[in-house]
Amino acid sequence: MRTFTTGSAMVGRGADLEWLEGLLEAARAGTPRTAVLGGEAGIGKTRLLREFRDRLGRDVRFLAGQCVDLGSVASPYAPIKAVLRTLVADLGPDVALDAVGPGRDALIALLPELRPDAGPGGGGASPAVAAQLHEAVAVLLEASARRRTTVVVVEDLHWIDVASLALLRFLMRVLVDGRVLLVLSYRTEDVGRGHPVRSFLGEVERDRDVGRRELARLDRDEVHELAERLLDRPTGGAQFDRVYERSEGVPFFIEELVDGCVDDEELPETLRDLLLARYERLSESAQELLRLVAVGGVRISHGLLADVHAGSPDALDVEAREAVRAGVLVVDGEDYAFRHALVREAIAADLLPGERARFHTRYAEAYERFPDDRRVAAEISHHWLGAHDAARAFPATVQAMREARASFAYPSAAQLGERALDLWDAVPDPAATAGMGKLELMGRTANYLRESVQDERALALVRAALAECLPDDPQRPRLLRDEADLLSALGRPGAVELLRSALELLPDPDSDLRVKVAISLAGRLMLGGIEREEAMRVADEAEEAAMRIGSARNASVAANIAAVVRGHSGLPGGVDGFERVRRLADGDGSAMLRYWVNVSDLHYLSGDYREAVRLAEEGLARARERGVERSSGAILASNAIDPLFALGEWERADRLWHRTMRSGAAPTHRIYLQRARIQTMVWQGELDEAREALRESRSAMRAIMAFEEQSRLGIGRLMTELALESGDLPRAWRELAGLLDSPTRPVPGHALPYVHVATRAVVAAHRDPGAIGVSADELEQVERTLRDLLAGSAGWPTFVVWGPLAEAELGGEDVERWRAAVAGADDERAPVVVRPYARLRLAGALLASGDRAAARLALQDAHGSAVHVGAGLQLRRIAEFAESAGLPLDGAPAPRAGASDSLELTTRERQVLGLVAEGLSNRQIGERLFISGKTASVHVSAILRKLGVATRTEAAMRWATLAEAD
Structure with a gap:
């Protein structure tokens, strides 16, 4: 066989190499960057990365990790471990462990060989250690980058395990300073619908610190150049034409076809023939070696290969040398690797069934001989299954x-x-082998599914376990509790009944499981907002039992629930009861997170917005440290976003919202976040977008409203207000059911803003009762109900805001009532958007009384307040009022008809315009901003109208002017 320079030539990738080197320069300057490199099989991703690596200077540390193909279950953290082991070897184990500080135990949990007394894996570590793993890896990379610019390459992302992918997401988010470049490659055709990397790539599109590139096929001239460089002589004629046509510009196929041109009169007719052409020229013993290597994976160490090889070491060397010279295998350090994964796949497909089973057996037995501190059970499992x-x-x-x-x-x-x-069922005595019964294994697996935010799958497994569980089985109460917790996480009803059933099966009042079930029940009753007395009783009993058995954590959580219920009911022991909750938690991470969630929410409902933000952000920082940003962290983010919006700190809230949505929050938690965001869209005057976002979320919101009071009231208020602002009175009236049909007196903190919106609907209905089809008597009954709710909420801290507003709405154009409403709106417990609204309504009352001068002053005051807080909706309403009343603003003539279209762009519209200027499509804008493409289109249309331009190009030019002015 004639030898030519296979793999040494790289053609047509100059721009791609410059792109990588440009990202490296940014990293060298201290700005971490990420490159995501995609392409079809054989397109040259690895060749490009090798060229990039070979050009790196001595000031760069290069770390590489390879994702492992183990079929349906990827080896946990395989590429990350490879990167870290190289880095630890470079730095030294002691230096690495000292660098990660508090994350020392987490790093050892991932690399057990760092602990001298490391034993068999499986013992696990505490939740606190688990939470530090991502942070430990980030800190170690930062330590490396302080010494040398660090490039981390992870190849074959299409085979990555979900845990490694989550860690890469974390690194891309938290590495904001330091000389680090992450380079990730993947095979495009292997990332189909439902693949976890698919959603990851969608996120990458929205991150400006990430560059994404897909390698293109070579054109005819580039194919010609590559062929000549491979053969080291001119080429042409019909034979070259066939190479070009058959390769379709894929470099790997070009290499193989050029090799075929040299040795054979005819080119291979099929892809399989092409991939196996070199392999089939080898001796039978070399072919058998390659079949053995193919079962082991794309890459295999010489030591492992020697262990599974049936021949002598000399025979192995002869066979391996033949395969390397033929260009089928390459040597990389102490490893052998296929020159291309496609060849490995073709050879693996050529294995006979018996041969495949024998080779898998050899690998399984070899892995079983590995030291205990090198966790390879996933590989052993894979190979025994293959056998x-x-x-x-x-x-x-x-x-x-x-x-x-x-x-x-x-x-x-x-x-x-x-x-x-x-x-x-295929194993004799599986319980003895596993060290647990089947129900326990099902429960553990369901818990792991839940930890990985696969709640639907977890619920199905728990229900399957319950179907196999006998009525008197001691595990039944635990499974019932697990089902209840999953239903709650998914925003579905039924949890309370399951938890009551579980309690009935646990007669011992001092059992640990009974305490936990009681706490879950009290929590669900609290959120339901109906059986408050039962919630307090169950929580108090759980706290007493927890104290008797010495569980301060559970006592804190139970006291927490009781304090919330008392706070919501206006009883002693509410906000002041949380001091005891914190004392009982005594630094316990889980209990403290529950503390921060509920105490921040109670402060928000009481109108103490700055303290609510402080507490929520304090808890959120701890949630991130513990690695629970997607669960408890998402709730705490929502608890911070709501008061930030109330304070008018919308950009800060917006940044937090985007970060939390990108973290992969659970579905129920995303509903809380969406509700807060849509409410702000309404306040900012983005009604089209708000309606579209609500349409997309409505079904999920309706589901959680059915059994959760805070959602029933918060979302109900949002839906009513949006319908009113959209001029849809019939829908607004229907949405009042969430307040009027409440089975018990609602929590005032949630109810009072809703009552105010409801009074607006009542007034509108009085003006046009035919629009909703109700009688005057029915309207009077609704008004009496609202007044009863106001009277019952008079002691709540935020009543000073919402009470006067509601009374003013019901009082029509009574100037004094609207003066009282303005005074309430100026209270520190009032959301900032209430201030321009109350002043606008006061201007209307003054105008109705005939006092135009005072009305103008009130209108100017309203306008200044709306501009100050960025309340786009009120700016629009103020402009409309000024036009209809003929009252000038800021000394200017009264606005002309249609002037509302020329108002300043909203914050969201400016974001969209900036992305239009970048050349993004509506779909890409939607992905970047977590909105639908249709919503993005609505924004673009509004922007073109407001700017008075006809095309996106003209809008982009205007953006340059706006940006320069800023």
Whole structure:
């Protein structure tokens, strides 16, 4: 076989190489960057990265990780471990452990060999240690970058495990300073619908610190150049034409076809023939070696290959040298790797069934001989499954599940747990082998699914476990509680009944499980807002039992729930009861997070917005440290966003909203965030966008409103207000059901803003009763109900804001009532958007009384207030009022008809305009801003109208002017 320079030539990638080097220069300057490189199989991703690596100077540390193809269950953290092991070897173990500080135990959990007394994996670590893992990796990379610019390459992202992908997401978000470049590559055709990398790529599109590029096929001239460089002589004629046509510009295929041109009169007719052409020219012993390597993966160490090889070391060297010279294998340090994964896949597909099983057996047995501190149970499980030996695959799978849990790779742990359950009936005495019964394994797997935010799948598994569980089985109460918790997480009813059933099965008042079930029940009753007395009783009993059994954490959580219910009911022990809650928590991470969630919310409902923000952000910082930003952290983010909006700090709230949505918050938590965001859209005058966002979220919101009081009132108020502002009185009237049909007196903090909106609907209905089809008597009854709600809420701190506003609405154009409403709106417990609204209504009352001068002053005051807080909706209403009344603003003539279109762009419209100027499509704008493409289109249309331009190009030119003015 003629030898030519296979793999040494790189053609047509100059711009791609410059792109990578440009990102590296930004990293060298101290700005971390990420490059995401995609392309089809054979397009030259690895070749480009090798060229990039070879050009790096000595000032750059290069770290590489390879994702491992283990079929349906990827090896947990495989690429991350490879990167970290290289880095630890460079820095030294002691330096690395000192650098991560508090994350020392987390790093050891991932790399057990760093602990001298490391034993078999599976013991796991505390939640606090688990939470530090991502931070530890980030800190270690930052430590590396302080010494040298650090490039981290992770190849074959299409095979990545979910835990590694989550860690990469974290690094991309938190590495904001330092000389770090992340380079990620993936095969485009292997990232289909439903693949976790698919959503990751969508997120990448919205991140300005990330560059994404897909390698293109070579054109005809580039194919010609590559062929000549490979052969080291001129080429042309019909033979070259066939190479160009058959390769379709894919560099790897060009190399193989050019090789075929040299040796054969005919080119390979099929892709399989092309991929196997070099392989089939080798000796039978070299071919057998390659089949053995193909079972092991894309890359295999020489030591492992020697262990599984049946021949002598000399024979192995001869066979390997032949495969390397033929260009099928390459040597990379101590490893052998296929020159291309496509070749490996073609050779693997050529294996006979018996041969495949024998080779898998050799690998499984070799991995079983690995030291305990090198966790490889996932590989052992994979190979025993490939060998069709369920009896030996089962214990390895259970151990792999434990190892994944020990390194906090919950998605992999869940996949392995499900695999073990699939093998359960094929194994003799599986309970003894696993060290647990089937119900326990199902429960653990469901927990791992929940930890990886796969609540639907977890719920299905818990229900399957309950179907197999006998009525008197001691695990039944725990499973009932798990089902209730999952229903709550998914925003579905039924949790209370399940928890009551679980309590009935737990007669011992001092059992730990009964205390936990009682706490869950009290929490659900609290959120339901109906059986408040039962909620307090159950919480108090749980606290007493927790104290008797010495569980301060559970006592704190129970006291927390009781304090919330008392606070909502206006009873002693509300806000002041939280001091005891904090004392009982005594630094316990889980209990403290519950403390921050509820105490920040109670301060918000009481109108103490700055303290609410402080407490929520304090808790959010701890949630991030503990690695629970997607769960408790998302709730705390929502608890910070609401008071930030009330304070008018909208940009700060907007940044937090985007970060939290990108973190992958659970579905129920996303509803809280969406509700807050849509409410702000209304206040900012973005009614079209608000309606579209509400339409997309309505069904999920309706589901959670059915059994959660805070959502029933908060979302109900939002829906009513949006309908009113949109001129849809019938819908606004229907949405009042959330308030008027409440089975018990609602929490004043939630109800009072809703009552104010309801009074506006009542007044509108009085003006046009036919629009909603109700009688005058029915309207009077609704008005009496609202007054009763006001009277029952008179002691609530924010009554000073909402009470006068509601009374003024019901009083029509009574000037004194609107003066009282303005005074209430100026209270520090009033959301800032209330201030321009109350002043605008006062201007209307003054105008109706005939006092135009005072009306003009009030209108000017309203306008100044609306401009100050950025209340786009009120700016529009003020302009409309000024036009209809003929009252000038700021000494200027009264606005002309249509003047509202020329108002300043809203914050969101300026964001959209900036993205239009970048050349993004409506779909891309939607992805960047977490809105639909249709909503983005609505914004673009509004921007063109306001700017008075006809095209996106003209709008982009105006953006340059606006940006320069800013």
